[in-house]
Amino acid sequence: MRRALSLTVVIVTALLLQTTVFADVKLLGVRPELMYLVTIVFAMLEGPSSGAVAGFAGGMAQDFLLDAPKGITALTLTLVGYAVGSLRQYIVSPSPLLPTFLVGGGTFVGVLFNRFVAFLLGQEATSVLYVFKAAALSALYNAILTPLLHPVLRRVAESSRSRRVIRW
């Protein structure tokens, strides 16, 4: 219950920031993709299941504000959350830069996948060049924001974590 509530707060906050503050603060004309960042960070901290759930919920929330066929972002972020969560279990690097790289890479691949699905569903596309540029820049932007937002999201995740028994 507490987890659902904190996830909702995080998602609504991310949406508000995405449509207001980051509409003004762009990196070479491109906004970050905060929902991708949130999903990937949650997946890293909490594993594939929570990553998929966070991605699905965040994606759905974002989709209902879009004019595109609803569900595309939810599909993308569910897969991104699961993939990053699973991948994380095989990485033992203690590098503090790991979140940054995972967020950057995950966002880039995720945005490209999202545009591909949207293209298959007949959404008018801009040039392929723009899609790659926007994917790369929003990935870079997300990577830059990660060191700032990662500690905040980790706090949220840890405070809402139920004291479950870990069965190995």
Added chain:
Amino acid sequence: MALRTRARSARLLVVVLVSVSLAVITIDYREGDRGPLAVVGDAALTIISPLQEAVSKVTHPVGNFFSTLVHLPAIRREDELLKDRIAELEQQAGTTAAELDRLHQLEELLGLQQSLGGDVRTIAADVIANGVSNFEWTIEIGEGSGAGIVVDDPVIAPAGLVGHVVRVTLNSAIVRLIVDPDSSVAGRLESSRTTGLVSGEGAQDMRMGLVETTTEVQAGEQVFTAGYKIPDFAESLYPPNVLIGVVSRVVQDSTALEKFVTVRPAVDFSSLDTVLVVLPSEGG
């Protein structure tokens, strides 16, 4: 063992969530603008738009501050310089007091409204948020069906054409900008009076299609709305003779069937604060 069970349950969860996503995509794709999902979407928008308006009011100055940090100082300085120069030229009289800005905007809108003719009803609205995606060029305004706005209403600004309304809630509306790839506007070239179809290209300049190769087009020429219907292509939602933009590039290609003309929008969409929505006439 437990680990493997957990991995399996995670996989099952993902399969379920992906299936739900695919189901939602399919339903929404088939139902379009009138389905139950669109209703849920509008409800979500109704709830979030007051929040956006509040956040926007607080963070707009903060956003400006951060964008100063993000941009390279040199670019910023040049940008400011150019903006100042534009403002100076536009105002001509030379008054730049900040308190006059809002008044000035509203006066411009009033002048604009009068230029459309007395029988056109309009309403001024503040821009409260931008679109959520890098691939959709929309803005959200702080007036909705409560003020009489309906879907397809044209939206204009003092500088020129902005776009049209695509979604309405009680207290807000989403406007698709003319630079969105889904947007097409019938445009007329100023000097040759030739018409063409101006389509959005996102971050790039708009593209004016259906212009015959024999037409004389000069870079710098203004493009206005044509305000009529091109059969099977686009029914003009927009009032005639509103400035769309200025021709930025003309590519001569004798083998092509139409001229390649790009149009730079007259409106600077990144600094749009107040717009004017043209309401449908009372007769229908």
